[in-house]
Amino acid sequence: MIRLDRVAKRYPDGTAAVEDLSLDVAAGDLVTLVGPSGCGKTTTMKMVNRLIEPTSGRIFVDGEDITRRDPVKLRRGIGYVIQSGGLLPHRTVLDNTVTVPTLLRWDRAKARARGRDLLDLVGLAPDTYGDRYPHQLSGGQRQRVGVARALAADPPVLLMDEPFGAVDPVVRERLQTEFLRLQGELKKTVLLVTHDIDEAVRMGDRIAVFAPGGRVAQYDTPLAVLGTPADDYVADFVGTDRGLKRLAVTPITRDDLELPPVVRLDDPLPQAAERLRAAGSRWAVVLDADGDLHGWIDDREPIGGTGTVRDRARRMDAWVPFGSSLKAAFGVMLQYDAGWVAVLDGDRFLGVLTPGRLHEALRRSVGAEEAGIDPERVVLETIDTIGD
Numbered sequence: 376m377i378r379l380d381r382v383a384k385r386y387p388d389g390t391a392a393v394e395d396l397s398l399d400v401a402a403g404d405l406v407t408l409v410g411p412s413g414c415g416k417t418t419t420m421k422m423v424n425r426l427i428e429p430t431s432g433r434i435f436v437d438g439e440d441i442t443r444r445d446p447v448k449l450r451r452g453i454g455y456v457i458q459s460g461g462l463l464p465h466r467t468v469l470d471n472t473v474t475v476p477t478l479l480r481w482d483r484a485k486a487r488a489r490g491r492d493l494l495d496l497v498g499l500a501p502d503t504y505g506d507r508y509p510h511q512l513s514g515g516q517r518q519r520v521g522v523a524r525a526l527a528a529d530p531p532v533l534l535m536d537e538p539f540g541a542v543d544p545v546v547r548e549r550l551q552t553e554f555l556r557l558q559g560e561l562k563k564t565v566l567l568v569t570h571d572i573d574e575a576v577r578m579g580d581r582i583a584v585f586a587p588g589g590r591v592a593q594y595d596t597p598l599a600v601l602g603t604p605a606d607d608y609v610a611d612f613v614g615t616d617r618g619l620k621r622l623a624v625t626p627i628t629r630d631d632l633e634l635p636p637v638v639r640l641d642d643p644l645p646q647a648a649e650r651l652r653a654a655g656s657r658w659a660v661v662l663d664a665d666g667d668l669h670g671w672i673d674d675r676e677p678i679g680g681t682g683t684v685r686d687r688a689r690r691m692d693a694w695v696p697f698g699s700s701l702k703a704a705f706g707v708m709l710q711y712d713a714g715w716v717a718v719l720d721g722d723r724f725l726g727v728l729t730p731g732r733l734h735e736a737l738r739r740s741v742g743a744e745e746a747g748i749d750p751e752r753v754v755l756e757t758i759d760t761i762g763d
């Protein structure tokens with residue numbers, strides 16, 4: 376969707392802001408441009424909407440060489456969000472939101488209806504906020520209006536320059552989450568500049584790690600950049616806690632799950648004891664009659680006699696939905712001070728994740744990336760080789 380082909384930008388004073396940069400961004404992908412200050416991220420982004428002209432190289436948007444397009448028309452087809460929100464102070468929130476449709480001479484009623492929908496979409500009730508002026512909003516609300524405005528004419532491409540930079544960390548995280556939800560629906564092709572590696576990892580389908588001199592040191596998925604940094608510069612930039620960061624971008628797969636025996640609340644205790652014995656397990660997961668997680672039972676004291684599992688089961692609510700990140704699972708384990716966390720698909724119990732499995736999953740995802748294999752496809756070696 377966006378292709379930079381050997382692009383360079385030298386300023387008249389000789390500064391090489393971007394050097395021989397090639398980058399392909401697939402349609403619907405969100406690519407984060409990350410790196411320390413002054414390494415050419417903003418310059419790169421502004422060349423895509425021709426706010427800055429490259430010295431050499433070519434840039435294509437949707438297959439078309441943009442140097443041949445009228446820059447003003449080009450910009451109307453590309454949403455642009457900047458750090459401060461960039462709102463016009465003397466215009467209302469709704470008027471700001473419909474800036475581009477107005478420039479495009481949309482019918483006024485249609486533009487305003489679109490503006491109201493978009494304010495709703497970014498979590499600002501149009502009746503409450505539409506008639507306010509930017510100075511009557513919080514920083515986070517201004518950012519939301521900035522996003523709504525960029526989306527107003529439904530452009531396929533969005534450029535976002537530190538869009539969540541001007542707000543405190545709590546609001547920032549909320550805005551990131553909201554934007555990811557929106558992006559899940561809208562599937563825009565997005566370039567997002569940030570100097571925050573955590574934001575880059577969290578938001579990006581891919582990350583371009585910029586190095587001083589406008590060079591891209593690595594362009595890959597967050598998992599690959601964290602798991603197998605291309606060189607010392609990238610390793611240093613992503614930080615020594617990259618293992619921890621990787622937890623956040625590695626989803627739980629079925630191969631990661633342990634399958635302890637499962638018993639029901641109303642099972643007679645001897646039957647439960649037999650289930651544990653047959654499975655060679657010291658404990659079992661307990662589900663209620665509807666199949667929802669209730670807790671667990673173990674054989675620290677012999678299980679038997681009359682009564683049902685209900686009499687001995689311990690409650691435990693530590694669970695995460697299938698598809699969650701390893702970090703989310705780890706967080707729940709810590710929250711409940713538990714040695715395992717149940718993984719549910721809707722209401723269905725799939726298995727449990729233990730610290731040991733978590734560690735294995737983390738190692739596995741990196742090994743797979745090194746081999747160029749989708750980690751989802753890796754089959755773990757089993758110890759079931761007796762009799763082979």
Ligand SMILES: Nc1ncnc2c1ncn2[C@@H]1O[C@H](COP(=O)(O)OP(=O)(O)OP(=O)(O)O)[C@@H](O)[C@H]1O
Pocket residue numbers: 386387388390391392410411412413414415416417418419570
């Ligand atoms: N008009 C200009 N004339 C000369 N040099 C410039 C000009 N604009 C930018 N530069 C230089 O180009 C380099 C890249 O700047 P750019 O704004 O793209 O960096 P960046 O990675 O976005 O940094 P930041 O994270 O601080 O915004 C810097 O060294 C900057 O000083």
